[in-house]
Amino acid sequence: MSQVSQGKAAASEEWGLGRLVALPSWVKTALLVAGDALFLPLCMFTSVVLRLGTLDEAVQTALPAQIVFAWLAIPVLAAAGLYRSVVRYLDLRVIARCSAALAVEVLLVYSLAQLTDLRMLPRSSMLIFWFITFAYVLISRFLARALLWGALQRHGRPLVRTLIYGAGAAGAQLAQSMQFSPEYRAVGFVDDAPALHGKKVAGLDVLPAARLKSVADKLAVDLIVVAVPSAGPVVRRRIMELAEGTGRPVKTLPGLVDLVQGDVRVSDIREVALPDLLGRDVVPPDASLFSRNIRGKAVLVTGAGGSIGSELCRQIISQRPAVLILLDHSEFALYSIEQELRPQAQDLTLETVLGSVLDEDLLMQLMRGHQVDTVYHAAAYKHVPLVEANVLRGISNNVFGSQAVARCAAAAGVSTCVLVSTDKAVRPTNIMGSTKRAAELIFQAAAREAGHRTTFAMVRFGNVLGSSGSVVPLFKRQIQDGGPITITHPDIIRYFMLIPEAAQLVIQAGAMAEGGEVFVLDMGEPVRIVDLARTLIRLSGLTERTERQPDGDIAIEFVGLRPGEKLYEELLIGDGVTPSAHPRILCAHERLLEPAVLEPLLAALREACRTGDAGGAVAQLRRLVPEYQPAAQ
Template sequence: MLLRGGDLKLASHFGPASYVLVAVVTIAAFSVSDLYRAVIRFIDQRLLSVTGLALAVAILCAYIVMFAINEERFPRSALTIYWFIVFSYVVASRVGMRNFLRNQNARQRCAAEVVAIYGASEAGARLAQAMRGSDEYRPVCFFDDKHVLSERNVAGLRVFHTDRLAEIVQAMSVRSIVLALPGVSPERLRDIMQRLAQAGVATKILSRLVDLSDDKLTPRETIRELKFEDLLGRPPVPPRVDLFARCVRGKTVLVTGAGGSIGSELCRQIVTVAPSRLHLLDHSEFALYTIRQELVSRFPDIPIEAHLGSVCNAELVERILRDGKVDTIYHAAAYKHVPLVETNIVEGLRNNVVGAQVIASQAARHRVETCVLISSDKAVRPTNIMGASKRIAELIFQAAAARHGAHTTFCMVRFGNVLGSSGSVIPLFQRQIARGGPLTITHPEVSRYFMLIPEAAQLVIQAGAMAKGGDVFVLDMGEPVRIVDLARTMIALHGLTEKNTQNPAGDIEIRYVGLFPGEKLHEELLTDGVVFPSDHPRIMRMKENALHPSVLETFITCLMMACETHERAMIESMVKAIVTEYTPQQVTNAPTPVPVAEAPRLGLIRKFVPFRI
C-alpha cells in the first residue's frame, strides 16, 4: 500500500482484517502448491511456477472477498504490487538458499571429477545445472566452436572458444570433457574427439536428453564413456518391426552357438519378441550356462532349454528338432578366428562344414519353416580356410534350398566384422592399451567393414522373414574402415596420444607386424552374383552361383576323406575343387599345395569326381 500511495494514508483506510486475510490466503496458496514440503536443495522451476500461479489465484480470491465486505474498493494495483513482492521474495530466498546449500556441498565433495562441457547449448546448460547437484562431477566451464559465445556466461559458467582448449584444460585442471551435442554426426564427433585427445583430456558423452526440470536429469544415468560405435561413420540400421517378429513370435526357435557373441545377442533379441520356446545349443558349458542364466532371469515366462553338445552331432540335433518341434533355426555355431583355423584346418573344416551339413539336412528332414546360416564377408573370394569353409556352408544351404525349398526356407546372412565380438579387434586393442601398448596391426592399409552386435542379430532375424529360398543377405555397412584409423580412434578414446616419430613423447605406439596367413588387405561383401533390393532399404539380397546338390555332396565326402589324411596340400586341393575362387596364401612352415593330379592318395577321389579333377 505504501508503494501504491506513496505514504501510509491509503493503508490506514483499511482495517487489519484485510491484511490478515491477504496473509492467510498467501500461506494457504503456498501450502497448496507444496512449497513448504519442498527440499530446498532440489527446488526447481516447475515448483516455483506453480507457487506463483497459486499465489495469483489466492490474491484474486482475497480481492473478491474484500470487495464483497467493504464499501470502499480495495486498490487492485496494490495487490498486483504485492504479488510481485511476494513472488520475488519466494524465488530469491529459495534459489539463494538452494545455491548456498549446493555450494557448501560442492566444497565438501573434493573427490568430484572436474569436467568441462563441450557445447554451450540448451542441452549443455541443462547438464551443467544437473551436475551442480551431483556428487560425481563439478563443471567449471563450457567450450564451443561459435565465436559469438566466447567469453559469455551460460548457466553460471564461462564459455571459451575451442581454440583455447589446451590452455584452459591445463589452467582449470579439467580431467574430462562431456560432449553435449545431440544429433552430432560421426564425422564431426571424430574430429572433436581427436582434438580433445591432443589436449590430453578424456572424452565422455551425454547419451540422452531428459525433462527440462533440472532435478530429473541425473548425470550418472545420462553421461557415459564415448564408444567406438559413436564414431562408426554411419547411423545404426534400425530393424523393421514387422520383419523382426515374423519368424519368432509364437514360434519355437533354435539358436546354435548360443553362447557366442552373435548367438547370445540373437537370443537376447529373440526373447523380446515372445517366442513360444527357445532352444540353445552350444559346446561350451560355461558360455551356455551364462546365456541361459541371463535369459531365465530376465524372461522367466519364456520356456528356455539349453542343450550341451556339438552342432556336428547329428543325433543330438535330430533329437532337438524332433522333440522340440522347432519352427526356426539360426545357425551361428562356427569357428571364425582366421589365424587359428588356418593352422587347424581339419577341425575348422569339420566344424564349419559338417555343422552346416547337419543343420541343413535335419532342418529339411523335420520340415523346419525357416533356417538361417550366419556367414562371413571372408566367404567372398576366400584366401583362407575359414572363409572357404563358410563359402562351402553357403553352398550347402543353397543346395538344401534347391532340394527341399518346398518345405523349408533356407537363406544366408553375410557379416562384416562385428564390433565387440569375441576375437574381434576392439577387445584386442583395449587389452593392448591397458598394458601400455603397442597396438599391433598387420598392415597400414588393411581395412574392414564393421557392424554392431545388435545390428548383426537384427539382420539375421529379419533375413529369415524376407527369404524366398537360397538368398544371401548383406547389410549396407557404408564404407570400410582402415584398421589403423580405428587404432588411432581407440587411443584417442582413452585420452591418450599416438607415439611416433612426430610425437616421440606420445603414450601408445602403433606397430605393424605383417599380414597373417590367409589374411586379406580389403574384405568384400558382394561377388559377381545378381543383387536385388529386399523389403528393408538397407539390406541387399543376392543370388549366388551354386553347385548341384549331388555334386556338392560328393565333393564334401571327398573333402572329409582328405581331412582324415591331415595333408594340407590334399585338403586345400579339395577345397579349391569346391570353391573355385579360393586362392590360398603361402603359410609359414607349411608344405606348398601341389596340383591335384600329383597329390598322393587321390585314386579314390578321382573315382568320385573325375569330371572336376
C-alpha cells in the first residue's frame, strides 16, 4: 500500500473513532450491550467446547440454552454498574464488581441445575464460562478505553510532556491520572529521596531531583509539576527555586489539606502562587485568643467587602459569633461577601448594612441596637495614588471615619475596638499613610479617655497577597499579554503576608489588647519587587528581554515612583518594641497625643475639609502628623 493510501486509511480510522467519541452516551451504551449480546454467547460456546473437547459435541449440546444463559450475564453486569460507567474512566473497581456479579450468576445457574436436575449443559462448563467472560469483559473494556483515549489525543493538541517533582502517593496518582488525560503526558519523576532513585513509579523512572535541569533537557520536558503537597513553605520555596532554573513553566498541586478529601487528579494542577515562593511558615492561631472576642458575641466589621475586611469576616464566622454585622459603602463588595458567607450563617444573625463609617447615626444605631461587643475597623481608602489625587475624600474617610467609629464604640459600650492600620503610617510620604497614622493617634487618644469601658487597639502590617491593587495579579496579566512588566523602581522592596494569616493575627492581637497598644505583625523578610517579577517570568517558562538578551520574551520597564510612593516601607516609628504572647505579634510604644491636644488639631482639619481647601487640609494634616514628609517627585 502506498504512503498516500496508508495516510488516507489512518485518517479514515481517526475520523471514525472521533465520530464514535462524539456519539450520545445512550447510543454508546446500546452499542456496548449489543456487542456483549453477540460475544457472550461465543464465550459460553467456547466454554462448552473446552469442557467437551470437540466442536461437534458443543454444537449438539443445547445451543438455545447456551445463548439464554449467556444473555443472563447482561442484566447481571448492568446491576454491577458496567453499563453506567464511562468507558474512558473505567477502573479496576468496576471490573471487580463485574467479576463478583458473574460469579453470583454462575452459582445461581449451577444451583438451579442441581435443584431441577437439569442436564442440558455440562455444569462444570459454567465455571469455565466465568473465567472466559471475565477475560472478555476485562480485555474488551480496556481495549475500548485505549482506543477512545487514543482518538481523543490524536484529535486534540499535542500532549504536554510533563516531569513530576515528587514520586510519593500524590505524584503517583497524578501520573496515573495523566494516562487518560488529553492534555498531559507524564514522562518521568524526580525526587529528593535517594531510596527511590532508579526505581519505577507508575511505570516511570524516578531520577534525582539534584539533576532536575539535565533530566528536563534529556526528556524534552514541556512542563514541571511539583507534587509534594506535604512540603512546608520553606521546602516548597527551595523546590520552586530549583525548578525555576530549568527554564520550563512550573505548576503545582495544592497543599495536603486541600487534597485530603479525594484522589489527586489532573484538574488539581494549578499555577504557582506567590505563597509557594515566600517560604513563610504560617503559625496556627492560638485557639483561646482567636475566639476570645468573637464566640457567642456580636461583632461589627467596617469595610467588610474589602480585601482585609472580607477575610476578617471569613475568619470571624468560623468562630461562631452570635451576630455578625457587615458594613461597607460598596454595594457589589457587600453583596459578594454576603453571598459567600450566607450558607455558613445557619445558626447566627448575619446582617449586611450599606453605609459609610462617616454616618455616626448609623454606627450608633448598629452598635447599640445589636449590643456590639467587638468592632474591627477595616474601612479605609488604601490606594496611594488615588488618595493622593483625592485628598479631601481620603482625609474625610480615613481620619474622620476612624474618629466616628472610635467615638461611637465608646458611647455604645463596645468591649473591644480594633483599628486595622498599615506600614505606610510609619514616617509617611503620602496622604494615605498620614491619614492612617492620624487614625492611630485617634485610637490612642480614645484609649486614654476616661468614662468608657472600651479597649482600643491598633494592628499595623504591610502588603497582603491578593489584596486589591496587589502587584502579583498585575504581573501575571502583563506576562499573559506578552509584557512589558511595569515596575516603579529597580530598588523598591515590600513586605508581604497572606491575607488569611493577616486576618488571624489581627483578631488575636485585638484579643491581647489592654488599651492603646500599637501591635505590629512580623512580616518576615522584605521582597524586592523586581526579583519577584523575574521569578514569575521564569516560572512561566519565559525569559526576560534585556539589552544583553534582546530575543527574550518579557521586558521589564521601570516607570518611576508614583505620587506619594517610597522605595521601602517600615513597621516601626521608633525602637521601642516588646514581644507579646504571640510569636508573630510585637507591641510598639510610640508617640501619642493627649485628647485635649488632638481635638483642636482634628477640628482645624475638619474645617479645611468642609470648606474644600485641599492645601489647607494637607497643611493641617502635617501639623497633626509632623513626621509626614511628602515624597520628592
